[in-house]
Amino acid sequence: MTPPKPNTVEFNKQKTILYARVGPPGSGAARYAAAMYFYNMKLMPVEMLEIYRRCSKFDDEDPNDLATYEGVQDCLLDFSTSLRKKT
């Protein structure tokens, strides 16, 4: 796979997956995979990636809730709040 680039089709796809509604089967794993994508781009800190990893088997778990609870800073993406769907 080619190295990730911002604002490509793949970038936008991963962004959508990262902020998709919590709940659907497999969504936890998909979010973690997307988080790894943004970590590789240096757009997400390793602590937040770990939050996503911990939530990866729990589709109903909102990583942002866990991040808040653990006091981990949300991802560095500037679009993080504007795009996140309210659940």
Added chain:
Amino acid sequence: MESLACKMNTNVRDIAIPNDWDRRGLPGWCYHSPALLELEKEKLFKTHWQIACHVSDIPEAGSFQCFDMCDERAIILRDPNNEVRAYYNICRHRGSRLVVKEQGTCPNALICPFHGWVYNLDGTLRGPGRPESFPQMDKSKFGLRPIEMEVWQGFVFVRFRPGPQPSVAELMRPFEEEAAAYKMDQHVPTDGIWTEKSPVNWKSVRDVDNEGYHVAMAHPALQDLYGSTYKDEPFVDGVSRSDGEFTPTKGRRWAVRNYKKMSMPQSFLPEHLQKRWLYYGIFPNSVIAVTPETVLFYQEFPVATGESVLRSATYRNETENRQQRAARYLAARIDRETVDEDIQLTIWSNEAMASDSFEGFYLSDLEYGVRSHHDHLRKVLPIYTLDDAPNEDELSALNTSMQHTGQT
């Protein structure tokens, strides 16, 4: 009943039964030797093409199907470019099973359930869990290991190790034209992939399936359906063929009577295939069968000397009307009945192999298919030619030395 297709095949393959042939089967010890079973796993099952699934089992990007056989595990996956790919279902970190479910969809990536390594759908490593705990990694070195794979008429074949067979397309060439008429690759799943354990040696399953001599005795429904039109062509160059054409009788049994009534001409099939069930045997352990309503595969794998896994799946035409669907259900019912009858036969036959008083097969001309399969086995593993069981500890080495001296 001699169809065009049969004549065509006769021209290509020498399917004549010799006048004088050795009518014995394999010696009884071959059915309960653990050392031979290990050799069979390595030299037959892992080195010969195996049907993993059908392309319709993985319909969209991210769809996967797992396939386990003889301590090997594969994952068949459709990547974002719609390409079918096959990998070992083994994480490069510590070897965990990467995909746990039998079948499903992983739209974004594959994630190992052990420590969370993430793999892209093209098999490359996206990243390890807790990446900061590793030194700088060359991710290209940690991609999933691919398995040799080939799609033939919609069926996905894998081969775990290099082996003596040519490509699947080459192997199946004698039937290519006939098989293509069925548009197998455009079929879709019916009730998924079915597996069942059976308490017999895998060869007892194959021995029963490789002859039609027992049909009239053991399969009243098949007899009612195609009766004496059924015939077997032996294994030649790794493939065999059997078929039966519906007899003109109405059918005495409920399912057959109604099946014959419901089965209707398929627009895409030439006339001589409209009322025919056809089976292609693929050495050592697989069959693809076609009816006007369905295509299916079945296969068996050894678990232990006295235990095998039977695995099969049926696919249907994507567009089918109510009558065709009814015909398909009836065909499945006839088939299920047949499978149960065969399982019983394999158990009875397999039991004999453990008995000292059984002196071995004495085969009819109608069972030459069994002989031809055994001859294929002997060619791969000359050890099968020994009448008496060799010492278990020396079996593998002895087989190797027989191979070198050309004893088959």
